[in-house]
Amino acid sequence: MNSVRDIETVQQDAERWFAHLRTENRSAAERSDFDAWLATDPEHAAAYSRTERIWNGLEELSGDMEIRRARHAARRSAQTAAARIARRWRLGIAASFCAAFVAAALVWSFGNFTAVQRYATAHGEQRSVVLADGSRVILNTDTALEVRLGRRVRSVRLLKGEALFEVTHDVAHPFVVQANGNTISDIGTRFDVHENGKLTMVTVLEGAVGVARDDHATQLDPGEQLIAGSGIWQQDTVDSELVTSWTQGRLVFRATPLAEAVAASNRYGQVRLIVADPRLAELKLSGQFRIGNTQSLVRALESTFPIRAVRDPNTDAIRLYHR
Numbered sequence: 001m002n003s004v005r006d007i008e009t010v011q012q013d014a015e016r017w018f019a020h021l022r023t024e025n026r027s028a029a030e031r032s033d034f035d036a037w038l039a040t041d042p043e044h045a046a047a048y049s050r051t052e053r054i055w056n057g058l059e060e061l062s063g064d065m066e067i068r069r070a071r072h073a074a075r076r077s078a079q080t081a082a083a084r085i086a087r088r089w090r091l092g093i094a095a096s097f098c099a100a101f102v103a104a105a106l107v108w109s110f111g112n113f114t115a116v117q118r119y120a121t122a123h124g125e126q127r128s129v130v131l132a133d134g135s136r137v138i139l140n141t142d143t144a145l146e147v148r149l150g151r152r153v154r155s156v157r158l159l160k161g162e163a164l165f166e167v168t169h170d171v172a173h174p175f176v177v178q179a180n181g182n183t184i185s186d187i188g189t190r191f192d193v194h195e196n197g198k199l200t201m202v203t204v205l206e207g208a209v210g211v212a213r214d215d216h217a218t219q220l221d222p223g224e225q226l227i228a229g230s231g232i233w234q235q236d237t238v239d240s241e242l243v244t245s246w247t248q249g250r251l252v253f254r255a256t257p258l259a260e261a262v263a264a265s266n267r268y269g270q271v272r273l274i275v276a277d278p279r280l281a282e283l284k285l286s287g288q289f290r291i292g293n294t295q296s297l298v299r300a301l302e303s304t305f306p307i308r309a310v311r312d313p314n315t316d317a318i319r320l321y322h323r
Helices: 004-021 028-040 042-061 065-077 079-089 092-110 240-248 258-266 294-304
Strands: 117-120 127-130 136-139 144-149 154-166 175-179 182-186 190-195 199-206 209-213 216-220 224-229 232-237 250-257 273-275 284-290 307-311 318-322
Touching (some): 004 028, 004 042, 117 136, 136 144, 199 240, 216 224, 216 232, 240 250, 250 258, 294 307, 294 318
Parallel strands (some): 273 318
Antiparallel strands (some): 136 154, 144 154, 154 190, 175 182, 182 209, 190 199, 199 224, 224 232
């Protein structure tokens, strides 16, 4: 793909396939043709993924009154363009997709979307959302946040939990995350924010972010993490894979104290682990475990350490004792 025209053509093909696959009259042969198209070039898969993200983001916003009004206005002002695109795609659903996309673009460009959008996950749940500006947010377990794409600033308030942000950079509309008194400002980046009620941990994966709290301020670069809280301001380098392994459905431990590993597991599993013997708390655990698979972790602990796991019949928790 060497030219802008080639890229645009691939994106149009991706949108056409996406619209068609959502209809009821698709055939097995057409699905086979789509799979072949998808496998032909990595850019095909990337373009289709972009189309899915846009659509998912619009579905998240579809219930908002501001979006409804903007979409209605966009349809009136873009009827001619939408009709041309609909004829080119030859699919009625494509016209709806285009109108919704134009609505979101107009809302963002002119800064009319100021309603607060709230996103949340339950215990053990994870969720990915695409905002109207194209930014992506992945929510970890037991997380809640509020998003406001304002006229001048895109702001997120992380109420609890953890989220990974993949920000579409826009100098004219800064992207700011507020978390427990900390202000995290995007400088074109991917970063993770974990808020546990006492401490806020900010980890940069790509680009850079600025973080400010009271009279403290710093810039974080890739591989750096800041732990901030009342009386705490600690910046250091970390292993980004460990921090973001949850996005891959894994818990990764590398010489991690057992108490910390158990706390991490308890964020996801339905069965709670309890370190009943203090002598076990500092044992170092290394390995990878699937999120939510508490039994696998318990088996590994019993086979690796002098640990005896006992299920509590009253609470259904598993207590870990020294054997």
